[in-house]
Amino acid sequence: MLFFKLDASSAYIVPETEASIVAYAVYLEVDPDTSNKFDWLSDVIAKIDPSISIPRRFGHSHHLTIGVYKNIDLDKITEALAYSLSLFSAIDIIIPSIGCFPGTSSVLFAAPLPTKAMIEFHELYHGLVGTQHGSLPHYCPGTWFPHITIASGMTSRQVGDALSMIAEDWHPIEGSLNTAKVVSLTPTEVMWSNGFRCDVQS
Numbered sequence: 001m002l003f004f005k006l007d008a009s010s011a012y013i014v015p016e017t018e019a020s021i022v023a024y025a026v027y028l029e030v031d032p033d034t035s036n037k038f039d040w041l042s043d044v045i046a047k048i049d050p051s052i053s054i055p056r057r058f059g060h061s062h063h064l065t066i067g068v069y070k071n072i073d074l075d076k077i078t079e080a081l082a083y084s085l086s087l088f089s090a091i092d093i094i095i096p097s098i099g100c101f102p103g104t105s106s107v108l109f110a111a112p113l114p115t116k117a118m119i120e121f122h123e124l125y126h127g128l129v130g131t132q133h134g135s136l137p138h139y140c141p142g143t144w145f146p147h148i149t150i151a152s153g154m155t156s157r158q159v160g161d162a163l164s165m166i167a168e169d170w171h172p173i174e175g176s177l178n179t180a181k182v183v184s185l186t187p188t189e190v191m192w193s194n195g196f197r198c199d200v201q202s
Contacts, residue, residue, distance in 0.1 A: 022136070024072045024191075025183050026081065026125075027063040030148070031090070034175025038062040038110070038150070041098075044165050045108070045151040053153040059188035064093075064112065064148055064177060066122050067135035074182065078192045080128035081180050084121055090196045091117045095173040098150065098166060106154040108162055109147040110173065118146060118177075 030038070042054045055062060067077075093112045101107040112118070123141045126134075137143055151162070182192040 022068055022070060023185055024069040025065055025185060026067040026069075026077065026135075027065045027181055027183070028091070028121075028177040029061045029063045029179040029181055030093070031176045031178040034093075034173065035062045037173050037175065038148070040169075041110070041150050041166060045162060048158055048161050048165070052151050052158060054151050055149055060183075062148055063181070064118075064146055065139065066125060066144070067129075067139050069133075069135055072182070073133050074191060076133050077129060077182055080125055081182070081192070082194060083128060084125045085180055085194055085196050087124070088117065088121055088196050090176040090178040091115070091121060092176050093118070093174070095148070098163070098170070099147070100159050100163075102156070102159070105152070106156065106159050107152040108150045108154060108159060110150055112146055112148065114146050122146075 029035075042056060045052050045054055092115070094115075095110045095112045097111045099109055099111045101109070122144060126141050129135075134140065138145070154162070177196075179193060179195050181190055183190050
């Protein structure tokens with residue numbers, strides 16, 4: 001059985017035995033308008049307890065993680081991402097609900113519908129990277145659970161308070177994933193960034 005805990009420096013959930021050595025992540029960032037829609041969720045969390053971990057506190061944008069690594073071959077990873085991005089337009093997302101990874105350090109997340117384009121991009125990327133440069137298993141095809149972290153390191157009471165407050169004004173969020181990034185987690189640093197198809201980023 002795998003036990004998970006929060007790597008507080010990065011706001012990622014990783015297997016407990018590997019939490020201290022996770023160093024890199026690959027994620028798909030939401031577009032600016034969609035990010036603004038997520039900001040009100042972060043504001044709700046801040047009202048409950050300003051010390052609760054939210055992605056923006058660690059320098060992360062709102063995003064969908066597709067790979068987490070102990071170490072990386074940056075050239076191999078970026079080559080796989082660049083090719084995958086060249087075949088896709090920005091991926092539309094619909095988020096009808098929120099959920100929780102429960103525990104002593106719970107995570108609140110937004111749950112996007114796993115669309116065909118989302119799954120195909122994820123599988124293509126991992127197929128190109130190959131197992132020799134593989135991500136931690138729970139981010140690989142077949143075991144990946146798409147989610148966008150809203151907050152982490154929460155107590156059960158805080159989760160209950162957050163769900164109650166969010167439910168009062170909740171509406172499904174629609175938007176897109178428009179940028180891929182490779183980030184170093186300790187400290188947070190963007191190592192590579194690019195857009196889908198012709199939406200090239202610096």
